[in-house]
Amino acid sequence: MWKPAKVMCLYIKSRQGYFEAINLRIGGLIISLQHQFYNPMKNYIIAFAFMSTAIFSATAQTVIPLYSGKIPNSIDVPDPEVKTVDKGGNVRNAKTSVPTLEVRLPAKEIANGTAVIICPGGGYTYTSYTHEGTEIAAAFNKMGVAAFILKYRIPSDAYMVNKTIGPLQDAQTAIKIVRMRAAEWGVDTAKVGIIGFSAGGHLASTAGTHFNKPVIENKENTNLRPSFMILGYPVMDLSDSLMHKGSRDNLLGPNPSPELQREYSANLQVTKQTPPTFIVHAEDDRTVKVQNSIVFYQALLKNGIPAEMHIYPKGGHGFGINDTNTGHWIDRAQDWMKANGWIK
Numbered sequence: 001m002w003k004p005a006k007v008m009c010l011y012i013k014s015r016q017g018y019f020e021a022i023n024l025r026i027g028g029l030i031i032s033l034q035h036q037f038y039n040p041m042k043n044y045i046i047a048f049a050f051m052s053t054a055i056f057s058a059t060a061q062t063v064i065p066l067y068s069g070k071i072p073n074s075i076d077v078p079d080p081e082v083k084t085v086d087k088g089g090n091v092r093n094a095k096t097s098v099p100t101l102e103v104r105l106p107a108k109e110i111a112n113g114t115a116v117i118i119c120p121g122g123g124y125t126y127t128s129y130t131h132e133g134t135e136i137a138a139a140f141n142k143m144g145v146a147a148f149i150l151k152y153r154i155p156s157d158a159y160m161v162n163k164t165i166g167p168l169q170d171a172q173t174a175i176k177i178v179r180m181r182a183a184e185w186g187v188d189t190a191k192v193g194i195i196g197f198s199a200g201g202h203l204a205s206t207a208g209t210h211f212n213k214p215v216i217e218n219k220e221n222t223n224l225r226p227s228f229m230i231l232g233y234p235v236m237d238l239s240d241s242l243m244h245k246g247s248r249d250n251l252l253g254p255n256p257s258p259e260l261q262r263e264y265s266a267n268l269q270v271t272k273q274t275p276p277t278f279i280v281h282a283e284d285d286r287t288v289k290v291q292n293s294i295v296f297y298q299a300l301l302k303n304g305i306p307a308e309m310h311i312y313p314k315g316g317h318g319f320g321i322n323d324t325n326t327g328h329w330i331d332r333a334q335d336w337m338k339a340n341g342w343i344k
Contacts, residue, residue: 066099066150066173072216073166075159093151094126097159099170101177102149104137105185110144113188114342116230117148117174121198121318124155124167124250131320132197132232139321139330143343146187150174152203155251164252164264165215171207172214176222191342193228193275198288198318199247201234205266205296208275228342229277230333233285233317236292238265244288267292270299276306278336280329282315308336 070076080095105111120132127133129151137147152170155163171194179189196204204226211225218224235247238261252260262268277300281293290311300307310332314325321330337343 061105062103063100064103064177066101066170066177071098071153073161073169075161077159080159090128090130092122092126093129094122094154095156096127096151096154097156099153099173100151101174102133102137102151103185104134104141104147104149106141106144106146108186111146111186112144112343113186114144114191114337115146115148115178115182115185115187115193116140117150117171117178117192117194117204117226119150119152119171119194119196119200119203121196121200121232122154123244123246124199125246126154127151127200128197128318128320131318132200135321136195136197143334143337145343146185148174148178164260167203167251168206168210169215171203172211172216172218172224175207175211175224175226176216176218176220179222180220189223191227193230193342194226195230195232196234197232197320199235199244199251201231202236202247202251202264202266204229205231205234205236205277206264206269208277209266209269209271212273225273226275228275228337228340231277231279231293231296232329233281233288233319234279234292234296235288236265236267236296242289242291242295244292267296267299270296270303270305272303272305274300274303274305276340277308278333279307279309280312280326280333281309282312282317282319282326284314285317287317306340308332 074097079097081097082094084092084094118133118136120127120129122128129149133149137149140147150170153160153166155166157163160166175192175194178187178192182189194204194207196202208226208229214224235244237243238248238252248256252264279293279297281290283290293309293311297307297309310329312326319326334343
């Protein structure tokens with residue numbers, strides 16, 4: 001365990017660009033750099049330096065733009081993204097209009113070809129990059145699984161033509177990119193799953209139930225169906241009785257039609273082609289009712305989809321990788337993945 005003694009931060013913005021992010025730990029110094037390779041007039045560099053007592057280690061990850069050229073379904077406005085860092089070092093991204101995919105690969109000696117696309121939560125208001133992004137990626141990397149953190153667009157009429165389809169466009173594009181570049185990253189195209197938390201769980205489950213309804217251009221006819229889904233305390237049913245109001249309002253608007261509510265309630269979109277699913281939720285969740293997970297699980301059973309659900313008495317909402325009250329759920333997810341042949 002190390003404790004930072006000094007923090008130095010530099011923020012310079014960008015709307016478009018190719019980023020390379022590198023984290024280094026050398027003796028007592030931890031340095032994290034993000035570099036943009038083109039569009040030098042609008043660059044975005046984040047640099048952190050932390051003094052610590054950590055022993056030497058080095059990791060590297062790459063952040064790539066989700067789209068080359070103009071972002072589909074976008075309005076050309078200055079990038080309004082806002083990044084915040086709390087006292088615990090947790091990063092949140094709000095008002096994201098430029099989506100990216102962060103590639104975090106496991107050590108080659110343990111890599112098994114399986115990949116997960118990670119959709120952090122945040123009520124479609126922000127994305128919890130650290131808590132439900134990097135910490136989740138690290139856990140999967142330890143399993144030998146390649147992790148891809150999706151910074152999807154936050155729905156907004158200010159920079160999107162149709163805010164409702166924006167996040168799904170990004171999730172489908174992420175799946176497409178990982179499959180098309182699978183050889184480069186050592187990924188088996190038959191083992192590309194998706195994991196999401198809270199509103200990110202809604203996005204992941206939407207990707208898992210709308211793969212036959214593409215909202216992106218797909219001339220290559222790449223398979224957009226996730227191989228499996230892992231859902232943490234997911235927003236699911238957008239009806240008046242079970243909805244998380246903030247997520248629904250942000251995605252669909254304040255007065256969505258019954259048809260639109262149904263279209264984006266994943267539990268009402270399950271078919272016999274829906275991917276196998278692992279679900280974790282806490283009974284005492286006061287933000288997203290646990291019934292969201294239950295109705296989805298019931299829909300999976302009705303359609304004969306292999307599913308496993310863990311509901312813990314305590315844990316609240318947004319517990320992420322926390323093991324205090326949720327019985328090491330990540331270990332249960334690992335067991336489930338082994339049982340289904342995605343990892344060994």
